[in-house]
Amino acid sequence: MEVQGLCAGYAGRSILKNVDFKVGPEDFVAIIGPSGAGKSTLIRCINRLVEPSAGTIRFMGRDVVGLSQSELRETRRHIGMIFQEFNLIERMSVIDNVLTGRLGYTGTLRSLFRAFKHENVRHALTLLERVGLTEHVDKRADQLSGGQRQRVGIARALIQNPKLMLVDEPTSSLDPKIAREVMRLITEISHELGIPVLCNIHDVQLATEFCSRIIGLQDGVKKFEGTPASLDKSALDEIYAMEVL
């Protein structure tokens, strides 16, 4: 995926300013920066949950920004998303929540469950085993802990067979130990399945520990891009310069 000259905002207020970067096939890219820097906005522009006001987003050989609604639906099938608040359907079982990840292919919930394909169910069970939830497949989502809920969110994103994962603050609702486990799981799976990841994360320590490349945003401007090793004090000062402590 290649982003060039990306600008976006809300109600005439400019947030992202001319952001450029690439995500290669083996990348796990973290976006860090102070609160309000535009990290979530950037992630959400990639699949046009937020509409960019300028720039291009090349993905699978096309510019996402110029796609029609039906083309966008088709493209979104290839982009898995993991959310801070998990976004599960609380009263549904774990496995049914995972199967909703196939909605991009089947259209509606009813058609999804009517057209329950055995291969999808098998795939869901395999993914739930991989994320360590085999014993919980029939439980309701609201009976799980935060870390378990995020594991359901990961399996739901993976059942799309995505070519890119967008991850929006996956650990903010979790305690530090569980947050580290969840980051480790996402990193391992990304390597195992060869799926590149773009991950918005405010925890710099987790970003440097798990990600292959880091982008630092400040007030919607890219102030840093490099490896975790090159994220030194002066780079951090530059990214967080305007943060009031």
Ligand SMILES: Nc1ncnc2c1ncn2[C@@H]1O[C@H](COP(=O)(O)OP(=O)(O)OP(=O)(O)O)[C@@H](O)[C@H]1O
């Ligand atoms: N839907 C919206 N409507 C209007 N303004 C918004 C909307 N979403 C975000 N903003 C504003 O855009 C700016 C960037 O928000 P964004 O959530 O992208 O930042 P962030 O870097 O992810 O912050 P945080 O780390 O606090 O989540 C903030 O000033 C925020 O208040």
